[in-house]
Amino acid sequence: MNDMPMVRFENVSKRYGALTVLDNLNLDIGRGEKVSIIGPSGSGKTTVLRMLMTLEAINDGVLWVDGEPMTHMMQNGKLVPATTKHIRRIRAKIGMVFQSFNLFPHMTAMGNCIEAPITVLGLKRSEAEERAAELLDMVGLSAKKDHYPSQLSGGQQQRVAIARALAMRPKIMLFDEVTSALDPELVGEVLQVIRKIGREHDLTMLMVTHQMGFAKEFSDRVCFFYQGKICEQGSPAEIFGNPKNERTRQFLNAVLEAG
Amino acid sequence: MWDWTFTFEILPVLARAAIMTVEATALGFVIAATLGLVLASIRLAFPVAGVVVTVLVELIRSTPLLIQIFFLYFVLPKAGIVLDAFTAGVAAIGIHYAAYCSEVYRAGFENVPRGQWEASIALNLSPWNTFKDIILPQALPPVVPALGNYLIALFKETPLLSAIAVLELMQTAKNIGSETFRYTEPVTLVGVFFLVMSLVSAGIIRMLESWLQRR
Amino acid sequence: MWIRMLTAMLAGTLLLIALLSANAEYRLFMPGLLEGAVLTVEITLLGAVLAVFMALIAALAKLYGPLPIRWLSTTYIEIFRGTSALVQLFWLYFVLPQFGVFLDAFVVAVLALGLNIGAYGAEVVRGAIVSVARGQWEASIALNMSKAQMLRRIILPQAFTAMIPPWGNLFIELVKSTSLVSLITLADLTFKAQQMNQSTLKTVPVFTLVLLMYLAISLTVTIGMRLLEQRASRGLTRGRVA
Numbered sequence: 001m002n003d004m005p006m007v008r009f010e011n012v013s014k015r016y017g018a019l020t021v022l023d024n025l026n027l028d029i030g031r032g033e034k035v036s037i038i039g040p041s042g043s044g045k046t047t048v049l050r051m052l053m054t055l056e057a058i059n060d061g062v063l064w065v066d067g068e069p070m071t072h073m074m075q076n077g078k079l080v081p082a083t084t085k086h087i088r089r090i091r092a093k094i095g096m097v098f099q100s101f102n103l104f105p106h107m108t109a110m111g112n113c114i115e116a117p118i119t120v121l122g123l124k125r126s127e128a129e130e131r132a133a134e135l136l137d138m139v140g141l142s143a144k145k146d147h148y149p150s151q152l153s154g155g156q157q158q159r160v161a162i163a164r165a166l167a168m169r170p171k172i173m174l175f176d177e178v179t180s181a182l183d184p185e186l187v188g189e190v191l192q193v194i195r196k197i198g199r200e201h202d203l204t205m206l207m208v209t210h211q212m213g214f215a216k217e218f219s220d221r222v223c224f225f226y227q228g229k230i231c232e233q234g235s236p237a238e239i240f241g242n243p244k245n246e247r248t249r250q251f252l253n254a255v256l257e258a259g
Numbered sequence: 260m261w262d263w264t265f266t267f268e269i270l271p272v273l274a275r276a277a278i279m280t281v282e283a284t285a286l287g288f289v290i291a292a293t294l295g296l297v298l299a300s301i302r303l304a305f306p307v308a309g310v311v312v313t314v315l316v317e318l319i320r321s322t323p324l325l326i327q328i329f330f331l332y333f334v335l336p337k338a339g340i341v342l343d344a345f346t347a348g349v350a351a352i353g354i355h356y357a358a359y360c361s362e363v364y365r366a367g368f369e370n371v372p373r374g375q376w377e378a379s380i381a382l383n384l385s386p387w388n389t390f391k392d393i394i395l396p397q398a399l400p401p402v403v404p405a406l407g408n409y410l411i412a413l414f415k416e417t418p419l420l421s422a423i424a425v426l427e428l429m430q431t432a433k434n435i436g437s438e439t440f441r442y443t444e445p446v447t448l449v450g451v452f453f454l455v456m457s458l459v460s461a462g463i464i465r466m467l468e469s470w471l472q473r474r
Numbered sequence: 475m476w477i478r479m480l481t482a483m484l485a486g487t488l489l490l491i492a493l494l495s496a497n498a499e500y501r502l503f504m505p506g507l508l509e510g511a512v513l514t515v516e517i518t519l520l521g522a523v524l525a526v527f528m529a530l531i532a533a534l535a536k537l538y539g540p541l542p543i544r545w546l547s548t549t550y551i552e553i554f555r556g557t558s559a560l561v562q563l564f565w566l567y568f569v570l571p572q573f574g575v576f577l578d579a580f581v582v583a584v585l586a587l588g589l590n591i592g593a594y595g596a597e598v599v600r601g602a603i604v605s606v607a608r609g610q611w612e613a614s615i616a617l618n619m620s621k622a623q624m625l626r627r628i629i630l631p632q633a634f635t636a637m638i639p640p641w642g643n644l645f646i647e648l649v650k651s652t653s654l655v656s657l658i659t660l661a662d663l664t665f666k667a668q669q670m671n672q673s674t675l676k677t678v679p680v681f682t683l684v685l686l687m688y689l690a691i692s693l694t695v696t697i698g699m700r701l702l703e704q705r706a707s708r709g710l711t712r713g714r715v716a
Binding site: 053054055088091092094095096098100101102103104105106115116119120161164165168 | 607609610612613615616617618619620623627628631632
Binding site for chain 3: 318320326330415417436441458
């Protein structure tokens with residue numbers, strides 16, 4: 001089982017009516033691997049994360065997580081569509097951080113971080129608080145634990161969101177353009193936290209990002225998406241240093257010129 | 260349980276009463292829509308008098324329509340104004356909903372951007388012309404659906420007129436009931452009539468709304 | 475600011491009632507009317523409890539129930555919003571007995587008004603739930619909550635704040651529609667007024683007092699809901715960083 005990748009997209013397609021967002025995607029992500037997904041808007045890159053988080057249903061193919069099918073389950077040796085119970089069991093391995101934070105506005109930073117550990121994992125409040133305090137400390141927000149989201153800056157909210165996701169002890173973390181909604185001066189503090197958890201936690205990480213510098217320095221592999229397909233993938237050195245595909249070159253030139 | 264012969268017997272009687280109900284609705288709404296606009300305009304033009312209007316509107320909206328119907332029907336004669344039941348009842352309904360409509364118009368006025376007033380001042384238009392030619396034409400169309408919803412609400416309150424023995428639908432159904440000791444058919448038919456009319460009018464308002472949005 | 479003005483209005487109303495009842499012509503009616511007012515308040519309170527209960531059930535059923543349940547709830551909402559409260563009251567009062575169901579007039583009153591306001595409330599609840607930002611649902615899914623957990627812990631608490639003002643209006647409608655129960659022989663405020671008016675013909679004092687009493691009840695409800703609103707929105711907007 002351990003020779004299976006952490007995440008496998010097997011012939012996965014996603015369509016909205018006549019529009020094909022992802023076209024027969026095949027992608028493996030290894031244990032502990034850190035993969036950045038880049039590409040122009042509308043290339044389907046965010047959809048990859050949203051399907052993995054079960055926020056979008058897939059139309060074709062099978063999604064595997066940690067050696068088990070997530071969108072389907074084995075029954076009498078055949079793959080059948082998964083039940084809610086099965087999906088929830090597999091989904092427990094995945095955490096996600098959103099572009100727009102999506103913190104719960106009626107709960108404090110601490111409240112946000114202990115809610116799901118208590119209701120979903122069944123932790124005792126004291127245990128959950130202890131763990132949440134450690135995580136808030138790691139993202140540098142111990143002092144803000146009793147603040148409501150509306151009292152925090154965007155960067156602080158996003159760091160709470162990261163702590164909240166980690167509190168569920170996922171094996172896989174998804175980052176969906178987590179710095180896109182931030183003022184430029186706040187981007188650094190969030191990236192700093194992501195670097196830190198990359199170092200200190202044994203996590204498989206998958207991120208959609210526009211921060212090319214960060215993708216280059218942080219990831220093991222970079223995937224360039226174009227029109228619902230992986231157009232080119234490879235090590236950051238290959239993709240940024242010597243892109244083989246014309247589309248990749250055009251995209252990187254456009255991004256670097258704007259940046 | 261349900262007697263169809265009886266149903267067909269009372270249907271013409273109820274149909275005649277339904278005309279009375281529709282008349283009361285139409286007249287009541289004319290009063291509500293006009294008086295409501297007057298109240299909202301007073302509020303807009305004379306802030307001082309507006310306070311009185313605000314209190315009045317609050318007073319009307321905070322007390323039962325039934326009491327207001329009784330009030331007009333029983334109290335006005337003491338002041339020498341004798342109204343027949345239909346007139347008193349329709350007037351009460353009209354005034355009650357004028358209070359609601361005035362709030363609708365007020366929202367309509369508030370939604371016209373300030374810049375429209377300022378541009379009119381810059382063009383040296385008189386306040387009256389500004390109101391009539393610039394503000395009203397912009398304020399009214401968006402509030403038509405909201406007024407329509409109050410028309411339906413008003414329609415559904417006309418059975419209250421039965422309390423002062425106006426021979427509208429409800430009173431007629433009750434009379435049939437007390438004469439024949441059969442309430443099931445007349446009261447249910449009245450319910451069905453209101454349900455159908457409300458659903459149809461709600462549909463019309465939705466169409467109107469989407470038409471206004473596309474415009 | 476608004477609350478202060480409303481409180482001033484309430485104080486004024488109560489003061490006016492007190493001043494008027496110093497006059498013997500008015501004082502005469504006070505005990506009877508107060509008795510009626512008690513019944514009005516009782517029906518309002520019980521009706522409100524039933525309305526909130528029905529609204530929650532119907533809204534959740536319409537949003538998340540299986541198809542037959544969804545239809546059932548839509549039918550309930552449309553029927554009770556589409557016919558008038560008085561028709562519903564008469565139907566329960568006059569027609570149910572013909573089917574062998576005999577209910578006390580008081581029970582009929584609470585049922586009819588609670589079901590009526592509940593149907594309007596269902597749309598309020600549904601609207602408030604739907605208006606909670608999509609991201610809140612998505613974050614709850616990402617935290618692997620069950621549907622029930624999301625609703626109870628994340629969505630409803632946020633929808634609650636949005637629901638308070640429209641519920642305030644509905645409760646006022648409820649107070650006002652309690653006057654209809656006088657037409658099925660319940661001795662509420664309106665019934666007492668009618669009765670006293672017919673027996674004494676002192677129309678002006680009777681109806682003036684009754685109007686003021688309804689006003690006092692309505693204002694109390696409005697002030698209560700405004701306070702609740704202030705309280706509920708505090709957590710969401712406290713010290714917002716600009």
